[in-house]
Amino acid sequence: MSAEKAPRQRRKLTLAREEQHLTQQQVADQLGVTKLTVGRWERGEATPHPYVRRKLCALFSLSEHDLLLAEDEVPATNTHAAFLFDPTIPSLPHFIGREEAFLHIKRCLCRGKNVALTAALNGIPGVGKTALSVALAHDREVQASFRDGILWAGLGPHANIPALLYHWGTLLGLSPSEMDAANEQGAWVRTIRNAIGLRSLLLVIDDAWSLADATALKIGGPNCAYLLTTRFPEVANFLAFENAITLEEFSEEESLALLRFLAPVMVEQEKQRIQQLIRAVGGLPLALTLIGNYLRHRSSGRQLRRISSALEQLENVETRLHLSELRGPVEVHTSLSSNTVSLSQIIAVSDQQLSEASRGALYALSLFPAKPNSFSEEAALAVAGCDVEHIDALIDAGLLTPVFGDRLQMHQTIHDYASYQREKRPDTAAPARRLVAYVVKKVVLPHPDQSKCQQEQALIGVALDLAMTLLLHTEFLQILLASFTYFFTIGAYRAMERYLHHALQLLPQDQETLITLFFDLGCVLRPQGRYDEAQTAFVQALALARQEEDKRSMSQCLSELGWIYVKMGQYQQAEEALDEALTLARQCGDPHTVGRILKTLGAVADYEGRYEQAAQYLEDALQLARELGDQHLASSLYINIGVNLGSIGEGEKAEKALMEGLLLARKTNARETQCVLLVNLGELYCQRETPQALQLAEAYLQEGLTIATDIGVREWQGVLLLTLGSVRRKQGIYVQADEWLQQSLSLGKEVKSYRIVCNALCELGDIALAQGRVHDASALFQNALDESRTDQEMMALTHFGYARSCRALGDLESARQHAEQSLRLFAHMGHGWTGKVQQWLAQLA
Incomplete structure (x- = not known):
């Protein structure tokens, strides 16, 4: 241009x-x-x-001429009369994405004419190396830079170098007699190089499988440059040095753009399932192209039945691997012998070049989780049962990718192919058993390191599933019990629940193991808001612990039961359980449990409005956590400390405590604790009601909601939606506020959280008042008052809301009575809202 x-x-x-x-x-x-x-x-x-x-x-609604897009300067494939555009160059593909790589390579190629200049593209099969090189060959600016033309050579695993040289010689104007006179390859090269002379040419060497084949075609003159594509990193790096580029798979945005172009109806109607498909193929361009063309064909009639059926078929790994399409003669892939292309065929070409030992290693390594997960070389050698040179062969073939240190990755489509091939082998259990044994010996025993568990998180999950399938009961229990603390910390509640139920079905005879399993089950049910089920599990664990006179386990069970009673609003039962737990924990010298019990006692005191006593409990617990170096306990304590300070109107101190807790929780990757801290920060900023504070509140709350949804803690999802609804109410965006509050109300009822239900009803009552629906507001506050039970803070809040609805109805006497009741409760607790209610009563008078 x-x-x-x-x-x-x-x-x-x-x-x-x-x-x-x-x-x-x-x-x-x-x-x-x-x-x-x-x-x-x-x-x-x-x-x-x-x-x-x-x-x-x-x-x-404009023409190309109107938009100045008409190609009136550089003809697409004919810069001048002598321009050579190799007829074997494939036609321009549906080239979408790769903008940065495209521009980078174009700059490399067009910045000067130097025979040493080579740009090389490497990447796994199907990642789009050829498509990018074709797009570059068709680019007008590239053609303008190489004014004499572009030559193309498609190699593949069995390249016919003499035939390719003959083809180039013919295009360069050499006669058959001149070519025949050069009776050996070296003479051909000299003859063709002489024919090139000082011409400015781009020589594209596509799909090089060996260094020898690639270098055999480096025959250009001083004004030529090369563009090489290969699936072998060592070939690219040797020839191109700093200009070797590894093509990665498409991002989700690029993947959606390609599928939106190929199958717009599908993306429009089934975007969520399309996104799942994108993840299932790891954003591999060839897979996306095959899928897109298939879906476009199946959705041509826009019949929902056919669309749903097509997507359902593509959810099957085998279907995706063997999905194929015909290609024209020029578009036939150089690595394939037929005019069809599929993922299975493209990967199989690399597979077939491997030795039997390397092939077996590839299939065995499909037991490891696919990219973005990684696994160590040590683990790969143990599971594959091979030598290191066989792993190197897979890396050299582009089937495994080194990432950092000694870690390796396998792309999802290669993983699917290798897994499919592994299942067809006679002895599929041997590598699986080796994987389970490796995880037991090297990852979780004798004492699992939390950083090791984090690094091998996905591998531990695979080992648990394999141990279940292979009936390796002992190994299953070893892995589960050793890794539970880590998975609980990161909020993997649903996965742990499934494994714990399976473990209990094994009916272990060891009472200590049974106590641990029931206790752990209660621990993963509680954050999901399933308090009745959690209570049952803790009661079973407690009964077994009493039989064994296991004071440590008894105190831990009573501590958790105390927290369950708190969540259910049964404060007297909570204190009784916690007092017994505290005595037992001190008797058996369990300071970690003592700290958790003090934390829960602080929460009870807070809910009952005994703020000074709550502060003392929490200060004692924090001091203990610091002495023990227990960062998990410390970060969770900052939640209660922040709430306590906020309740007495110390907003700045509360913010500082919550931020300190959030830093600790992020450091230890304690996801539920992060979620709760974000809830409380959001609530704190929401109370300040300035536009900037409300914006900050929403940011914290949305981050918390993402975590809560991911780990499945329904109670905190309810609280987050509740507070987001409050933010929207204060911003005057009532439709969105009502939607979030109704969701919160449903979740509160589902998890039997009277505090969520009560708060949501009060917020909905405030919206009704703001919209002038006074009778609706009155009914909502009355419902909230019925839900508040014996919770002093909830009763105070709902009395105040009810007072405001009575005032709006003109019943000033009832308004005064409810406001005075609210004031008495808030003042008794020393709550931060005391002054607010006093001011309102003064205005009423």
Whole structure:
């Protein structure tokens, strides 16, 4: 594009989009490209490819001439009369994404004419190396830089170098007699190099499988450059040095853009399932292209039944691996012998070049979790039962990717292929048993290191599943019991619940193991808001512990039961259980449990409005946590300390405590604790009610909601939605507030949390008052009052809400009575709302 035309085109495209009141993202969605691509067009860094120009013109109702997109400067494949455009270059593909790689390689190729200059693309099979090189070959600026033409050589695993040299010689104008006179390959090379002379050519060497094949075609003159594609990193690195680029799979945005272009109906109607498919193939461009074309064909009639059936079939790994399509003669992949292409065929070509030992290792390593997870070389050798050279062979073939240190990764599609092949082998159990044994010996025993568990988190999950399948009961229990604390800390409650139920079905005879299993089951049920089930589990553990006279276990069970009673509003039962627990924990010298009991006693005192006593409990517990170096306990204590300070109106101190706790919780990856701290920070900022504070509150709450949803803690999901609803109410956005509050109310009822229910009803009552629905507000506050039970704070809040609804109805006497009742409760507790209610009563008078 000329220097004069680029700024004018940039203005035209931007103006056309703005006249349609469209954002760059909306244009990208309409055209099936990415927002980054649209930005490149508008900045003048690139021109739309021909296959999207018609859609772009239709979108803006303008012609190519109007948008200054007409190709009136550089003909696509004929820069001048002598320009050579190799007819074996495949036609331009549906090239979407890869903007950064495309520009980087183009800059490498076009910055000068030097025979030493080579750009190399490497990556796993199907990642789009050839597609990118084809797009570069068709690019007008690349063609303008290599004014004499572009030559193409597709190699593959069995490259016919003489035939390729003969083809190039013919294109360069050599006669058959001249070629025949060169009776050996060295003479051919000299003859062709002489024919090239000082011509400016780009030589594309596609799908090189060996260094020898690639270097055999480096025959250009001083004004030539090379573009190499290969699935072998060592070939790319040897030939291109710093210009060797490893192509990664598509991002989710790029994947969606490609599928939106290929199968717009599917993406429009089934976006969530499409995103799941993208993740299932790891964003591999070839897989996405095959899927997109298949879905476009199946959705042509827009029948929901056929669309659903097509997506259901693609959820099957075997279907995805063998999904194929016909390719034209020029588009036939050089690695394949047929004119069809599938994921299975593309990967099988690499597989077939491996030795039997390396092939067996590849299949065995499919037991490990796929990318983005990684596994150590030590684990790979143990599970595959092979020598290190066989692992190196897989790395050299591009089937395994080294990441950091001694860690390795396998892409999802290669993982699926290898797993499919492994299942067809006679002895599939041997590597699985080796994996379970490795996890037992090297990861979790004798004492699991938390950092090791974090690094091997996915591997431990695989080992547990395999131990279940292979009936390795002893190993299963060893892994589960040793890794439970880590998985509980990160909030993997649902997975742990499944494993614990399986462990209990094994009916272990050891009473100590049974106590631990029931106790751990209660621990994972509690944060899910399933208090009745959690209580049953803790009671069973407690009964067994009493039989064994195991004071430590008794105190831990009573401590957890105390917390259950607190959540159910049964404060007297809670204190009785906690007092017994505290006595037992001190008798058996268990300071960690003492700290947790003091924390819960502080919560009880807080809920009952005994703020000074609560503060003392919490201070004692924090001192103990610091002495023990127990960061998990300390971070959770800052939740209670922040709540306690907030209740007495010490907002700044509360904020400081909560922030300190959040730093600790993030450091230890305690996800539920992070979630609760974010809840309380959100509530704190929400109470300040300034626009900036409400914006900060929403940011904290949304982060907390993401964690709560991910780990499945329904109670905290309810609290977060409740507080988000309060934020929206204070912002005057009542429709969104009502939606979130109704969700919170449903969750509160589901988990039997009277505090969530009561607060949600009060918030909905405030919305009703703001909208003038006074009778609705009165009914909501009355319902909240019924739910508040014996909770002093909840009763005070609901009396105040009810007072305001009575005032709106004109019943000033009832308003005064309820407000005075609220004031008495708040004042008795020393609550921060005392002054607020006093001021309201003064205004009423």
